[in-house]
Amino acid sequence: MTTLAKTSAVRSLATQTSIRRKAMSYLARSWPLYVMVLPGLVLLLIFNYYPMYGIRIAFQDYNPALGFDQSPWVGLKHFEYMLKLPTFRLLFRNTLMLAIGKILFLQVTAIVLAFMLNEIRMRVFKRVFNQILYLPHFLSWVIVAGILLDLLSANGLVGRFLGGLGLNSFMFLGNAAFFPWTVIFSHVWKEAGWSTIIYLAALTAIDPQISEAAAVDGANRLQRIWYINLPGIAPTIALIACLSLGGILDAGFEQIFNLYNPTVYATGDILDTYVYRAGLISARFSLATAIGLIKSTLGFVLITLAYWLAAKYANYRVF
Amino acid sequence: MVEGKSWRNRMFDGVNYVILTLIAFLCLVPIIHVLAVSLSSRAPAMGGFVTFWPIGFTWENYIKVVESVAFYRAFLVSVERTLLGTLINLLIIVLTAYPFSRSPHEFKGRTFLLYVFMFAMLFNGGLIPTFLNVRNLGLIDTLWALVLPGAVQIWSIFLLMNFFRGIPKEIEESAIIDGASHWQLLYHIYLPLSTPVLATLCLFAAVGHWNAWFDGVIYMTKMDNVPLQTFLRTIVIQLDMTRMNLDPKDLVLVSNRSVRAAQIFVTMLPILVVYPFLQRYFVTGIRLGAVKG
Incomplete structure (x- = not known):
């Protein structure tokens, strides 16, 4: 290994540890912020975003027994009818x-x-x-x-x-x-x-x-x-x-x-x-x-x- | 302001007062009338003789309402949903507003998450997917169906976030130097400084829960689980006795006009009671949020 390669390897190792250290100190300080957002975010995903996924039934013949995923696709049938x-x-x-x-x-x-x-x-x-x-x-x-x-x-x-x-x-x-x-x-x-x-x-x-x-x-x-x-x-x-x-x-x-x-x-x-x-x-x-x-x-x-x-x-x- | 005492000025003031008094009267007339009917005995109420003063004064109608098990049960559901729902609303508002009030440097991903919340305020899955979602989660006929779907009040979160950001940074600086965590900053500095805003948001959330009725219509299949406003709707708007649990004693809730009036009045009573407090706080709230629908 040449000295040049050696120094660059050492340097990259050093930057890596410094990045990791920075990330650790960031997380040590900021982790509560993520914990605080979590409950609201989870509720939002369940009660606001998941129903948006349910919009797909507008393009299906929705059958409650089959659910969102199994109901047959019918394209724009309902929009044409409408x-x-x-x-x-x-x-x-x-x-x-x-x-x-x-x-x-x-x-x-x-x-x-x-x-x-x-x-x-x-x-x-x-x-x-x-x-x-x-x-x-x-x-x-x-x-x-x-x-x-x-x-x-x-x-x-x-x-x-x-x-x-x-x-x-x-x-x-x-x-x-x-x-x-x-x-x-x-x-x-x-x-x-x-x-x-x-x-x-x-x-x-x-x-x-x-x-x-x-x-x-x-x-x-x-x-x-x-x-x-x-x-x-x-x-x-x-x-x-x-x-x-x-x-x-x-x-x-x-x-x-x-x-x-x-x-x-x-x-x-x-x-x-x-x-x-x-x-x-x-x-x-x-x-x-x-x-x-x-x-x-x-x-x-x-x-x-x-x-x-x-x-x-x-x-x-x-x- | 220096106002001349000319007759034209007095005329202007006089006309203004008279018109405003009439308008204020117009606002109160329906409420006074309902109160008068609810305190009147059956015959004059049914015959339509009562205007603003009870005829044949009686407490009997209120006694019938209070003694009705169905009414009492609905009242209890409303109290439960208001307490639990407001608590959850407030918890989520505070916990979400605080991280959003920090700089993107301190809270990486802030901007992205802010847009995630913002988008949910502007677009929704619509009635049917929302309903099916709640049903698929098995929440039908539980209190959770009245409390969880509206748990995240996005507008209030933004309002409190803006308030938090308006608090001068110098206040928290010494605490940060002393090593205070975000939990401590929120609990010891931000919350105590925002009690009026929190009171406003709390009252708004509580009034919203007390007045909500549509979720009771769609998520509750049994009359036993329905909140008071939904119960009242079956009685005074649908005039429907078939959905009642056919307790013969409860038929009077639907058929008797003065008993109906008594139920309307009892249902709006909590609003009238907290109204003076609302008064004190809501102007603050409105000024902060500029406009809220």
């Missing part, structure tokens, strides 16, 4: 219409409410109003729908009131033309107060000196709201608009599932409710999975796009 289904277009349209309607009405209401709450000077009143307006957000849709069904029954509170005007309150949940409005307004009732929080935070961040200067120049309060507060929260409105894009396929399963019935399927049946009925009531697992896959893929694209837009135009970061 596209021929006359209800599929209807489901898509209903989902989009309801989701977009809900976003628009909710955000406009929330912005107006935030302006009104922001004009209140007395702290006590501000707190009381906030507390009352946030409350419905914390009630489940089972409770809200249960109350709504009672209010809209023949001799319920709303039913009696409308009966006095000669109207039938059943139309709200039993008439396909009215049902979307029932969904939109009950959603606004539940979430409007809660949705003001982000706008209120933006409003309090506006420098009050601007408003004072405008007041000195003779601007009245409506003018100040219009020319100072509205532009002041414009970035927040843009942010919410971007993020809302991610939700235009979420028409609100929990709400609609508790409010709808077969008479309003024409306007009230959405992708999520159809997936539930096809899959868990009629046991057409593969078809339901195929429809669900279309929805979650589009949803993924939309949410990614929404985050990208929010990061680009509103400086928003998830982490």
Whole structure:
């Protein structure tokens, strides 16, 4: 062995031991971090990632007795069937219409409410109003729908009131033309107060000196709201608009599932409710999975796009 | 702010207060009405005469609810899932948020793992594969089906991670020099500094568990194992007595309007009780997380 080879061998041995030593000291310090992540990661793999593997049944004729691995492959059969289904277009349209309607009405209401709450000077009143307006957000849709069904029954509170005007309150949940409005307004009732929080935070961040200067120049309060507060929260409105894009396929399963019935399927049946009925009531697992896959893929694209837009135009970061 | 005392300003304030009071009233009306019906006797409630004040005041409806074994059992399932579920949620949030808050230099693979969690937040297997997975694991009709599938709250993990990263590094420096391990840093430095955030996340998780009902619909085949919200749904929305265990005493839970109202009120009572605490913390939570759906 030449001296050159000898020295290089010694050197590589030395680097090896130094790498090993570095790795050992890294692990000695950092191993708890891996142990900490482990439980969450394992649960995530079992309950989030393994079901993604189960998506393969959209391309199979899934038979519960055969399982994910043994069921026969059928290619795109279920997707072809789905596209021929006359209800599929209807489901898509209903989902989009309801989701977009809900976003628009909710955000406009929330912005107006935030302006009104922001004009209140007395702290006590501000707190009381906030507390009352946030409350419905914390009630489940089972409770809200249960109350709504009672209010809209023949001799319920709303039913009696409308009966006095000669109207039938059943139309709200039993008439396909009215049902979307029932969904939109009950959603606004539940979430409007809660949705003001982000706008209120933006409003309090506006420098009050601007408003004072405008007041000195003779601007009245409506003018100040219009020319100072509205532009002041414009970035927040843009942010919410971007993020809302991610939700235009979420028409609100929990709400609609508790409010709808077969008479309003024409306007009230959405992708999520159809997936539930096809899959868990009629046991057409593969078809339901195929429809669900279309929805979650589009949803993924939309949410990614929404985050990208929010990061680009509103400086928003998830982490 | 200096506000002129002109009549126009007062008019503005007056109109604003009146409209807001009406809106606040609109928020409370349904709840007050349910309370009034639940405290009324059967006939006026069924006849639809009760508005905001009980007619023929009685506690009888609540007594019927409390005495019902089926209701009590569902209530117990909800309490169990809320306690166990919140505990697991919080444990996972803290244990995952801490490593993610460290630098990639200290925690190699951080970025990759972060994307693994991030992706799970954006994409899911969908209802059917998720359901089949839980069924294949043999969790149907067990409490675990209500607790484990949602155990990893990814959004809350990111929220706490961001909070941890906002804590100045100078605070931990002397502890690190003294040889504190990551466990000690987490337990003695990071957790005590983030109690308000933890309280927020804890309350959100608890409210989420208390209000959850859909998992009870799909993962529970027996009425005995169903949580309270799912139980309430069978009663006030499906008006279904066939799924009850046909205890003749329980029929009143479905058929009697004021007893139904009493059940609705008992189910939302825990929310109303913790609401003042929620109030105190959730604005902190919202500010930290900017927006949470």
